[in-house]
Every structure is written in structure tokens, then in C-alpha cells.
Amino acid sequence: MSSSTTPVADLAAAGTSVWLDDLSRDRITSGNLADLIAGSGVVGVTTNPAIFASAMSKGTAYDEQIAELKAAGADATEAVFTMAVDDVRNACGVFTDVYRDSAGVDGRVSIEVDPRLAENREETVAQAKSLRERVGAENVMIKIPATEVCLPAITEVLGAGISVNVTLIFSVARYRQVIDAFLAGIELAKANGHDLSTIHSVASFFVSRVDTEIDRRLDETGGNDALTLKGKAGVANARLAYEAFNDLLVTGSRWRELAAAGANVQRPLWASTSVKNPEYSDTLYVTELAGPHTVNTMPENTLEATLDHGVITGDTLTGTGEDAAEVFRALEGVDIDLDDVFRVLEREGVEKFVSSWTDLLDVIGARL
Template identity: 80%
Template sequence: MTSTAVADLAAAGTSVWLDDLSRDRITTGNLSDLITDRGVVGVTTNPAIFATAMSKGTAYDAQIAELKAAGADVSEAVFTMAVDDVRDACDIFTDTWRASDGVDGRVSIEVDPRLAGDPEETVAQARALYERVGRDNVMIKIPATEVCLPAITEVLGAGISVNVTLIFSVARYRRVIEAFLAGLELAEANGHDLSTIHSVASFFVSRVDTEIDRRLGEIGGDAAGALLGRAGVANARLAYRAFGELLLDSPRWRDLAARGAHIQRPLWASTSVKNPDYPDTLYVTELVGPHTVNTMPENTLDATVDHAVITGDTLTGTSDSAAGTFRALEEVGVDLDDVFEVLEREGVEKFVSSWTDLLGVIGARL
């Protein structure tokens, strides 16, 4: 039985995806149980998630032995194991995918984070991952770095569904929407059926609060203190306003929708609360609205199921207040452009670090 909170989120237009995947979740039936009992309708992965999954326990031992015997190099071994997990997860979500007409039932796999500065290789690996998974409900994750925006357009233009990740600023999100629209137009020009292409734009939330709260602490004073814990939600709400302006209310989008296209939904990522002084469902209850996804690590999902109170749409009509929060942040001396630049750089670096560590662990075992 789906929890009341998750059912309420779905009724308000927010799909709940799990921000985690491992072979143990697949083989023990845990992932299937989360679909049945918790109302989970999708999965996202990233290099850190696979690093955790593959570095612990014994679930991958037999496959590592097979790959070793076959002479696989470490990168090939890691991607083989990741692709197998994603393919199996896609199969588990097949019924959800069909019931939602492809909107949910999605499983994401990310290109090598070391390619965040190489659009050509990003496109090549995105195509290869799509072919290797071999399931229509897979989404290929591509980072929203400046240089990879054209890669997003090209991959969508090849008829491949894309999860655009590592979005921190509304300015960059606007560029992502442009890349999405251009990608659909390219896909149509290339002869693809627009109704088969789906996309989400993963907007990171808690990391914004972590960085801005740190700076507010350094600034000090009552005015700065009053803004603690408010930036992440405000930033996401401003992104939702951009979603409305550039997609929902856009004649360009409506023309594409009339030809069968599906809207690119905002996805709230990094939704685990990092500061224990804040409510543990802060980035769930305050970011509810039509055409959205909230991808949660299991601790946030558990908290949501246990005690989250969903009061309906908490996004529509909130942008004026959110803009006021950002004006106040600038007035006390927070350099928002620098915040987002730092967050993007650190986001890429963290994924590269996790991936490098994983390659080292699996390389040693090979």
C-alpha cells in the first residue's frame, strides 16, 4: 500500500523517485517492494551511488571474477556492472513505465563524470550507454556544464531520453530549457517520434543551502541569520517560475506539444537535509507542484512516509517571495554568481572523485 504522503505528492503532481540503486536492492526484491509499498515510480543514480554500491558487500563478487577472467579493464568492468543494474531496474519498472505512458518508470545512468568538459565524448558515451542498456525507459544523465549544453541537444536529437543533472542556478536552467527545446526540434528534423522522448532537469537543492549558509555564517549578524536555510527552497521556486515562463506558457513549447512532445519536468535533487536543525522533509513538503519529480535518498523517503504533511501545491505563486529572499541575500553580501560557480565546480569534482575511487577499488579486485 502506497503511503499517504507519497500518494498526496502524486495527487499534487510530484512523482517520487529513489535516489539510489544497488544489486542488493534488485536481487532481494527491495526495489520491487519500494514500488509496491512506498509508491516509488523511478530511480536516479550517479557515480557516488555506484561507488558505494560496488565497493561494499559481496553482491558483485561473481561478476568481478567473470570480468577478471575475460580480461576486462577497470572502466569496462565498472560500466558493465552499472549497465546490468540499470537494465534490471528498468525491467522492474516496466509496468510503471507503461502505466504512466513513459512519464515515470524511468531509471537514469550517468556518463563518465570526467567527460563534463568534453561534449563530443559525452555524446558518444550517451549513445553507447543507451544502446548497451537496451531499454526504452532508461534516461541518460548529462551534466549541465556550459560546454555540455550542445551535447544535451544532440543526444535528445538522436531520440534518446535525457536527465540533465548538476543544475544549480536559474540562469543555467534557462539555458537547459533552450537546449531541451532545440533537442526536440532536432529530433523531429531527424525523423524521431517526439512522443517517445522524455527529459527531466535535475535542480540541486540542499547543496545551495549548505554553501550559502556557510557564507551567511561568515557574514554574521541578525539580517544574515534570518536567511539561514531559506536559499535552497527559494532557488528551486525561482526555477519553477522559469519552467512556467519558458515551457508551460511558451508558444514554442505548445507547438512541440501539439506534435506529441512531452514536457521536461523539473526534478528536485540533493533533497536530503544536511543541517539537522532543519525539518528532515524540508525539500519535499516545500517543493510540491504539477509536473515535478522529487528524487530522494532512502532516509528522506522514510521520513516522508513517516511524518511528512503534504498540503498540496507549494510552488505555484511563490516566486515573488523567493525573489525577495534572493534580494536579501545579495543585500547582506552573498555573491550568488560565485556561489553557483563554486557549486558546479565542486559538484563535478565530487562525482569525479567518487568515480576515481571506485575505479581504484574495482581495479584492485580485478
């Protein structure tokens, strides 16, 4: 099969960039990351605390640097960030050509602020600026969670001219707040005299976790009306988010003024795209969420499944808002409390990242 006819190439033709949701030192030094770029069409990387916890807790790739950090008297937090920053900087180097050829749209590598800061705006801003400086690569993106407390931090960091990946978005209501924070940030960057063409942003909308939580509640509810809705909420939620994206950014008057000044649109990014229920297609959150101005960040198993048997039928997002809204009306009709679903998912999302980060600090602390 020629590279021009792979499912990933078909996604790109539909407007969806494929990023890898994983990074490790072994992946960089072995040449695997470069191979994924050249052979699989991967054009970016996202990381999170769980990914670094997995990478740094296994194998021997970090042994030499841990020994150096131990000799220097580093504590666990500083050691973890030093190693993570080095990995992200090196990955940014691997993506230099992609970054250049896409005019900065792709070739991006994301690094997240300490998840324990999710309820601390000031420290989130300070660490975001520090991470950008420490990585020192134009194509880095700083991940900031979309908690209510951190929405102003997103604005402030963008206003400082720093590219931002807004993460842990579950509801369309919160996503609309993220778009507002993005617009305010780009307006602030303009007022601060930054070159808007150099600032990029994505909004990471989590997909599979929505199905996992709502399916659980549908099973508890029981009955045919409830059970026929299983596996539909995640895609519907993302499609409603895409409708909001089109309304507020693609055609929004506030956005058009910024676009005329050289700003880059904040793209929706579909995260948590590994299907958790084996009864569903393992490419469900790929084939059903393809469309203009989007990113799909995939763990390697989802990328491999997509390349092996994903069937991309072009744009599966545009014009789907009404059908998606009907799914949500049906969920409410069987007494699914959607507001509570999204509150639970955001809280658990932060808690899971904090737990992974704390476990990693414990592991590295013991080795130091």
C-alpha cells in the same frame, strides 16, 4: 493508513513523482526495489557515480561478475560500466509496469555518463548513445551534466531520440540554458523524424547543496539580517526555477508548437533533497517543493521520513516566485555573491562525482 492517504500519494496528487536516489544489485535481487514500488509509491530511480561507488565497494553482490570480468581481461572502467549497465537494465525491468501505466512518464532509471567527460562534448555524446544502446531498455534515461560545454551535447542526444536526465543544475540562469538546449533537442528530434512522444527529459536541480554553501557564507557574514536568511535559499532557488519552467515551457510559445507535435514537457526534478542541517525539518525539500509536472528524487532516509511524518499540503510551488525573489534580494543585500556561489557549486559538483568515480575505479581495479 491506506495507500491512498500516504504522503507519497499526496505528492502524486499534487503532481510530484517520487523517485529513489539509489540503486544497488542487492536492492534489485532482494526484491527491495519491487517492494518500494508496491508499498511506498516509488515510480523511478536515479543513480550517480557516488551511488555506484557505494554499491560496488561493499558486500559480495558483485564478486561473481568481477571474477568473470577479470578472466575476460576487462579494465576497471569497462568493468564498472558493465556492472552498472546490468544493474540499470535489470532495474528498468522491475519498473516495466510503472513505465507502461504512466505512458512513459515514470518508471524511469537514470545512468550517468563518465563524470570525467563533463568538459568534453563529443565524448559525452558518444558515450550517451553507447549507454542507451547497451542498456537496451526504453525506460532508461541518460544523465548528462549541465556544464556549459555539455549543453550542446544535451541537444544532440535528445535530437537522436534518446531520453535525457540533465544533472548538476544549481542556478536559474543555467537552468534557462538547459531549457533552451532541451527545446533545441526536441526540435532537432522532430527534424530527424523521431516520434516525439517517446522522448522524455527531466532537469535535475540540486537543492540542499545551495543551502549548505549559502548558510556557510551567512555564518561568516554574521549579524541578524544574515542569520535569519539561513535555510531559505535552497527552496527559494528551486521555486524560482519552477517559475522559469512555467514561463518557458508550460506557457512558452516555442514549447506549445512542440507540444502540439506530441512532445513531452521536460519536468523539473528536485535532487540533493536530503537535509544536511539537523536544525531543519528532514522533509523540508519535499513538503515545500510539491507541484505539477515535478519529480523529487530522494535517498531512502528522506523517503522514510516523508512516509513517516511528511505533511503534504498540495501545490507549494505555483505562485511562489515573487516571495522567492525577495529572499534572493535579501541575500544580495547582505553581500552574498550568488554568481560565485553557483560557480563554486557546479565546480565542486563535478569534482565530487569525479572523485567518487576515480575511487571506485581504484577499488575495482585492485580487485581485477
